[in-house]
Amino acid sequence: MKLRYIALHMNDLSGYNDLFRIKFNEHSRFISNYLSIHVRKLKFETDNTFKMISVIPSQKKEAITFQILAENVINATVPFDPKKYEEMGEIEKYEYYLALLEEGYRICAQHKNIPLDELIRLNQQFRDGGYKNEWIHKRKVFKDLGLDITLYCCFTSSEFRLRMGVVNRESKKEFLSGTVLVTPPYEVSYEYLFKDIVYDQDSHSIIITDYFNRPKFIFLINDIFNKRFKFEIIDYKLETEEQ
Secondary structure, eight states: OBOOEEEEOOOTTSSOOHHHHHHHHHHHHHHHHHHHHHHGGGTOBOOSSEEEEEEEEESOTTOOEEEEEETEEEEEEEEOOHHHHHTOOHHHHHHHHHHHHHHHHHHHHTTSOOOHHHHHHHHHHHHHTTSOEEEEEEEEEETTTTEEEEEEEEEOSSOEEEEEEEEETTTTEEEEEEEEEEEOSSGGGTTTSOOOEEEETTTTEEEEEOTTSOEEEEEEHHHHHTTOOOOEEOOOOOOOOOO
16 A cells, blocks of 8 residues: 555644634645645555545644544644734745644654655655646647647645646747636545547537546637637536436
8 A cells, every 4th residue: 555645634623613624724735735646656655554644733732643543544633823823924824834744744653654754855845846736737739730738737725727728839839828727725626627638620629528538628729729718618417317
């Protein structure tokens, strides 16, 4: 079993009210996402009892504990200072998240073999990168159209954004770009909404498909070549049994 997930998550055992926990988890989620993506690249083999390290900020100052609360998850509970947190600016909060994670890592390392040095290195990598969680989801070459099309993802403390860029293969210059999708900063808000980029000859359109390979965002070729960032969104209703 490999280590696949890192989570900084304030649960209902933290002692804080629902609104505070929701805002904290929403604001910090992009860091957990970044670290989870990069920890998988380590391909670290655990002792087969966990694939996630979860760090739980708590209201209790003495709350420094290690537990296995769920299958395949090890948890470290760390003390959290809400007053200090509320007075912080954006970057200070990001640094506080990283500090909480590192405290949690060290607690877990006392009980389990984890790649402590590598986890701290990933925190530094995130810091050195300007606290950004950005990546290329897909790049497709359409030689017959003379186009390269790329989907860019940007996950921040306030939102997830999907952007599409279109490059002229001859000039190598991007001549059209725009935002396709903006959602709240949670993976469940966006992860099923896009997957691939395909060209449909019948409709003369570029299509971004969803997770189930269904057309989701449709761009007419004519609009693209005329530098009009326009698209149609296809919504799929849940199928229900006939009564």
